[in-house]
Amino acid sequence: MRLAFFNATRSWGGVKTWTLEFASALSGLGHSVTVFGRPGPFIERALSLGLDARPTEFGPDYNPVAIARFAHLFRTEGTQAVLVNVGRDLRTAGIAARLCGIPLIQRIGLPGDMKNVWKVRALHHLLRPHYLCPCRFNRDGLLQNLPFINPADTTVIHSAKIPADTPPARMGSPLRIATTSQLKPDKGHAGLMLALARLKAAGHAFHWDVAGTGQSQEALHAQARSLGLSDCITWHGWTQDVRSILRPADIFALPSLSEGLPNTLLEAMAEGLVPVARNVGGIAEVWPAVLPEFLVADTAATSDEAADAFFPVLERILTAPAETVLQWKRLTWEQCVHHFSLDVQARKLELFFSDLVPGGTPPRNNG
The missing domain is CATH 3.40.50.2000 (Glycogen Phosphorylase B;)
Incomplete structure (x- = not known):
């Protein structure tokens, strides 16, 4: 699958860490994942991980130049799904994905990230994204805050980490x-x-x-x-x-x-x-x-x-x-x-994308 992950936020937070870790894991499973973000530590870190990472200027909300640029990129590169955060990336790359008829996934960091105001409601009805949540608590809070969202349009895939290679074998003195x-x-x-x-x-x-x-x-x-x-x-x-x-x-x-x-x-x-x-x-x-x-x-x-x-x-x-x-x-x-290892949860994310993408690659067998 050819996937595009966007994050337009300026500060470093948990969603950026999640983006890089799961992009790397999906790349390791054989998928093409391109990461887009503002120039700086986020892109530098992505490049150090060997990812296809591209520094991007998003401009203002609903920037027609950015929307046209992203739409052209999706069409020329054959992007099959687009994942965005809740900020300017949603209001540029998200719109471009909708115009191209590409599945749009919005990753929810916290239940209160979006308010039930007319702008949010209008954008939801326009874009119709699928909401990806890192825990049930976030999903439940999202549905409570934004009751117009259909629960069927939400999916929970827990965050994850790469565990140490071996179990703990020592203790500090003192602890x-x-x-x-x-x-x-x-x-x-x-x-x-x-x-x-x-x-x-x-x-x-x-x-x-x-x-x-x-x-x-x-x-x-x-x-x-x-x-x-x-x-x-x-x-x-x-x-x-x-x-x-x-x-x-x-x-x-x-x-x-x-x-x-x-x-x-x-x-x-x-x-x-x-x-x-x-x-x-x-x-x-x-x-x-x-x-x-x-x-x-x-x-x-x-x-x-x-x-x-x-x-x-x-x-x-x-x-x-x-x-x-x-x-x-x-x-x-x-x-x-x-x-909650990255390998376990990344395969769940792979299955999630394969269900959304027509002809998406099914999960691999661990053997």
């Missing part, structure tokens, strides 16, 4: 906790930090690796100093190589107040970290069924209440026998390998 979210208030770092301060006061040893940047960075650094945690934390800042931070860690802490299906959780599971997270969004859909006690109820409204919720869960892991912790790590890794 290392990793958090790899943006440093923003809704990511819940402040409440988690209070829990860690209590753990330190109770005599438990640990080290917290924090990756990411954001508007709360200075406030969190100050909070760490005031709580006497500076010697227990490494602030890694922004990094493209998150896996290098996760690999030596043992526990993944995700205290976010809201999420869709976070890439960060799947990345941690792929490395075999014991997950501890607030039960929000689509997290429960991928959670290891054998570790329900580490999924924290979404009832804490303040940082102090979050600390109350995370403290006993983290304390249980920090005080568990080494072999027990290692077994929890292996069970998490196995969950990713068997259900």
Whole structure:
């Protein structure tokens, strides 16, 4: 199949990561996938992965020049399906796909990405895209927010990651906790930090690796100093190589107040970290069924209440026998390998496209 993936957003987010990972996987299955985006890190990263990636200027919404350019490209290159995000790529490349009679797929990042306003309704009725969602939570939220969408026009294919080649075989001393979210208030770092301060006061040893940047960075650094945690934390800042931070860690802490299906959780599971997270969004859909006690109820409204919720869960892991912790790590890794590996989910995406594309290539047999 000849597929075109578009992303016109300027900042780097989970949808861009998803786009590159699944484009690479589909290319590995023998399909032709071309990635279009603004010049910069997204295209540079795509090229480094060996993808056919093209820097693109989209212009304003409904730009007739861009629409004509994309339509010409689709016709000359024999594009069979077009995948877009919810922004300017939808309002240019999406229109071009519709004019060419090519199946259009809109990838939904979060349920609230689109509002039920007349512009959205009019564009939906014009383009009639098929909506691809990374989790059931996103799909259900989309249908609730935009009740004019037919549920039959939605498909859920979970996000995925490439798991480590071998199961976890070692542990840190002390145990290392990793958090790899943006440093923003809704990511819940402040409440988690209070829990860690209590753990330190109770005599438990640990080290917290924090990756990411954001508007709360200075406030969190100050909070760490005031709580006497500076010697227990490494602030890694922004990094493209998150896996290098996760690999030596043992526990993944995700205290976010809201999420869709976070890439960060799947990345941690792929490395075999014991997950501890607030039960929000689509997290429960991928959670290891054998570790329900580490999924924290979404009832804490303040940082102090979050600390109350995370403290006993983290304390249980920090005080568990080494072999027990290692077994929890292996069970998490196995969950990713068997259900949420990129290979598994990419074949589901391949089948999805083959159903939409006339004469589309059926999924390959693993043998």
